[in-house]
Amino acid sequence: MSEVNDAHTLAVSPARTASSGKSERDHELITLAGLLFEAGSAVRNRVSATLRDEVGIAPEAFEVLLRLSRSPQGRLRMSELSHHLDITTGGTTRMMERLERDGLVRRTPSTADRRVVYAEVTDTGRAELDRALDTHLDDLHDIFTTRLSAADLADLERGLRALRDAMLGD
Structure with a gap:
């Protein structure tokens, strides 16, 4: 399993949900927001580097x-x-x-x-x-x-x- 998938699994695990007082859905939403930010940042960084370095x-x-x-x-x-x-x-x-x-x-x-x-x-x-x-x-x-x-x-x-x-x- 990849690191990202492991992190997602940990984020919504029953033990983590019980210890934090947050629902499984709360953890899924936190993970979803994190994935959106990470993916957006990765795409933006890649596109920016290509435009800057390859196109000038x-x-x-x-x-x-x-x-x-x-x-x-x-x-x-x-x-x-x-x-x-x-x-x-x-x-x-x-x-x-x-x-x-x-x-x-x-x-x-x-x-x-x-x-x-x-x-x-x-x-x-x-x-x-x-x-x-x-x-x-x-x-x-x-x-x-x-x-x-x-x-x-x-x-x-x-x-x-x-x-x-x-x-x-x-």
């Missing part, structure tokens, strides 16, 4: 380019981008300044509302994203499709979408 792009820059290029009309309000990146508006502004200086993105004010600024990918940014995407996709295939069955991938996507939607709805 900062993972944060790649995420901005990817999110902007996949958004409706190829742009997002700066506030929306901050929300998607889960960083402060100040952090987003500093990141955008660097990416704008590199010619990868541009910020344009809204013509309808002076308070709104949009972020969008430039042609140079699209070319940089296209250059990185093949390596990124190879990495994702290796991470997911070589380790999980099609059914497991579908279950994982369904479960993560439901969790994300429920949590963002709170």
Whole structure:
């Protein structure tokens, strides 16, 4: 049995449940959260290292380019981008300044509302994203499709979408 499976077995063992005063379900939930954090961290670290070391792009820059290029009309309000990146508006502004200086993105004010600024990918940014995407996709295939069955991938996507939607709805 692998170390991870051993840890899971220990986490929900009857002796451990009785000694802690927590139910078996409580221990399963603790284990589930731990597995989610560990898997997410492992995937993020692997993808970040590949982007940085093999492609030569900062993972944060790649995420901005990817999110902007996949958004409706190829742009997002700066506030929306901050929300998607889960960083402060100040952090987003500093990141955008660097990416704008590199010619990868541009910020344009809204013509309808002076308070709104949009972020969008430039042609140079699209070319940089296209250059990185093949390596990124190879990495994702290796991470997911070589380790999980099609059914497991579908279950994982369904479960993560439901969790994300429920949590963002709170």
